[in-house]
Amino acid sequence: MQLRNKDILGIKDLDRDEIELILDTAESLKWVSNRDIKKVPTLRGKTIINLFFEASTRTRTSFEIAGKRMSADVINISASSSSAVKGETLIDTAKNLQAMSPDIIVVRHGSSGAPQIISGAVKASVINAGDGCHEHPSQSLLDLLTIRQVKGQIEGLRIAIIGDIKHSRVARSNIYALTKMGAQVVVAGFPTLLPPEIEKMGASIRKTLDEAIIDADVIMMLRIQKERMTGPYFPTEREYSMLFGLNAKRLKSAKSDVTIMHPGPVNRGVEISPEVADGPYSVILEQVANGVAIRMALLYLLSGRKHEESRKEARDENNN
Amino acid sequence: MTSIKRKILDADGVNRAITRISHEILEANKGIENLALVGIRTGGVDLARYLSKKIEEIEGSSIPIGIIDITLYRDDLSIATHHPIVGSTEIDFSIDDKNLVLVDDVLYTGRTVRAAMDALIDFGRPKAIMLAVLIDRGHRELPIKADFVGKNVPTSKNDVIKARLEGDLGVDIFISKDD
Numbered sequence: 244m245q246l247r248n249k250d251i252l253g254i255k256d257l258d259r260d261e262i263e264l265i266l267d268t269a270e271s272l273k274w275v276s277n278r279d280i281k282k283v284p285t286l287r288g289k290t291i292i293n294l295f296f297e298a299s300t301r302t303r304t305s306f307e308i309a310g311k312r313m314s315a316d317v318i319n320i321s322a323s324s325s326s327a328v329k330g331e332t333l334i335d336t337a338k339n340l341q342a343m344s345p346d347i348i349v350v351r352h353g354s355s356g357a358p359q360i361i362s363g364a365v366k367a368s369v370i371n372a373g374d375g376c377h378e379h380p381s382q383s384l385l386d387l388l389t390i391r392q393v394k395g396q397i398e399g400l401r402i403a404i405i406g407d408i409k410h411s412r413v414a415r416s417n418i419y420a421l422t423k424m425g426a427q428v429v430v431a432g433f434p435t436l437l438p439p440e441i442e443k444m445g446a447s448i449r450k451t452l453d454e455a456i457i458d459a460d461v462i463m464m465l466r467i468q469k470e471r472m473t474g475p476y477f478p479t480e481r482e483y484s485m486l487f488g489l490n491a492k493r494l495k496s497a498k499s500d501v502t503i504m505h506p507g508p509v510n511r512g513v514e515i516s517p518e519v520a521d522g523p524y525s526v527i528l529e530q531v532a533n534g535v536a537i538r539m540a541l542l543y544l545l546s547g548r549k550h551e552e553s554r555k556e557a558r559d560e561n562n563n
Numbered sequence: 564m565t566s567i568k569r570k571i572l573d574a575d576g577v578n579r580a581i582t583r584i585s586h587e588i589l590e591a592n593k594g595i596e597n598l599a600l601v602g603i604r605t606g607g608v609d610l611a612r613y614l615s616k617k618i619e620e621i622e623g624s625s626i627p628i629g630i631i632d633i634t635l636y637r638d639d640l641s642i643a644t645h646h647p648i649v650g651s652t653e654i655d656f657s658i659d660d661k662n663l664v665l666v667d668d669v670l671y672t673g674r675t676v677r678a679a680m681d682a683l684i685d686f687g688r689p690k691a692i693m694l695a696v697l698i699d700r701g702h703r704e705l706p707i708k709a710d711f712v713g714k715n716v717p718t719s720k721n722d723v724i725k726a727r728l729e730g731d732l733g734v735d736i737f738i739s740k741d742d
Contacts, residue, residue: 244648245645245646265707268648268649271632271649271650271652274652274653277685278685280685282685284681285634285635285640313635512719543649544646545643546646547643547646
């Protein structure tokens with residue numbers, strides 16, 4: 244059993260067996276992070292480039308730690324320090340990086356589809372670490388791993404995703420992933436932040452927060468992505484919080500064994516109150532810990548593939 | 564290519580080997596103080612459980628037992644067609660200053676044992692690492708020797724040895740007869 248494609252561009256491209264392979268591998272890699280010597284020699288001699296055109300703390304650090312724990316060499320490039328500021332195109336940046344023979348390029352970009360463009364220009368495997376409002380597959384996989392650890396399984400669960408669905412790549416990846424794994428997904432949020440096509444992806448819409456959380460096994464709260472908003476989507480943060488913010492009082496209507504998740508960064512007091520974010524139902528920091536294991540699994544599974552054919556295809560396309 | 568099957572150990576043979584190896588381990592370590600077993604996934608896990616059960620029968624108290632998966636330490640990852648599935652490693656005791664007995668079903672090239680020793684040393688600093696195997700089939704490619712051996716079996720490189728350590732115990736050798 245191995246991954247079918249050379250890249251991880253989105254959950255949409257993965258089938259259920261591949262998702263389970265990634266989760267099982269991550270589970271088997273957790274012990275590396277739980278001992279004094281947090282390093283194994285597995286990816287010695289592999290080079291990983293973190294190419295981040297957007298701000299990130301968790302994801303970039305998580306990929307860097309994952310690579311280093313597997314003994315790969317990890318190089319970080321951020322937009323402010325890259326030649327993009329001098330006007331180099333994305334494809335030129337990618338081809339120049341490829342000329343230095345990396346094995347894996349991890350890409351975050353503000354535009355949906357940027358990792359796909361890079362993937363077509365390079366022989367290295369490409370991992371999408373978040374592209375615009377499109378997908379964020381490694382975040383979704385670490386969410387699945389966390390749910391599986393807490394609940395034992397994913398199939399049959401009801402997951403409520405609340406907040407800025409429209410601008411959330413985490414929501415998109417999670418709707419694909421959770422429905423593939425046999426869970427039911429309901430979404431709720433300000434009407435302006437609920438794109439109509441979300442129902443075609445397999446999620447059902449609830450009008451209010453209370454309707455969405457009442458029968459949910461897991462509640463995922465999302466941050467308002469102000470940086471992606473081009474106009475006014477809701478009157479004020481205070482009003483948003485009153486309608487779609489999760490606090491201890493509203494949580495009383497949820498199941499007694501509910502699990503609260505958040506992909507971070509958290510805007511305390513807006514979409515989630517501090518006593519809920521830090522409360523007994525919250526697994527926000529477990530999500531972060533699982534992120535390292537998931538990224539180790541992705542790096543391990545991708546770098547082990549012999550994808551000569553897909554590499555050849557990339558070369559041929561470049562030559563055409 | 565056809566192959567013929569030959570039994571090299573039956574259930575009684577396996578049980579006698581386990582009993583003898585247990586006594587030898589206890590004799591070499593002068594009892595169970597600081598002693599622990601680590602089974603190499605997957606073939607060594609059941610054998611380590613049998614040995615620990617036998618040692619507990621003899622000594623009256625149990626010893627720590629762990630499981631090690633060597634996948635991340637293999638020396639053929641860069642040439643393998645794809646990375647093998649990683650199994651879990653479960654060592655929930657400190658190995659510092661322990662006398663560890665690594666356990667595997669079949670000793671062959673020695674590469675698995677090399678990987679297991681490197682993996683163990685990243686967990687801490689054991690006082691000593693010993694090696695117990697049910698079958699030593701020869702053809703070593705590294706300078707590695709077992710301390711406790713159930714049975715030495717001369718083999719050809721084409722032979723396949725299968726140890727059954729669940730249910731109907733036994734060890735079979737599948738000898739290829741193509742030339």
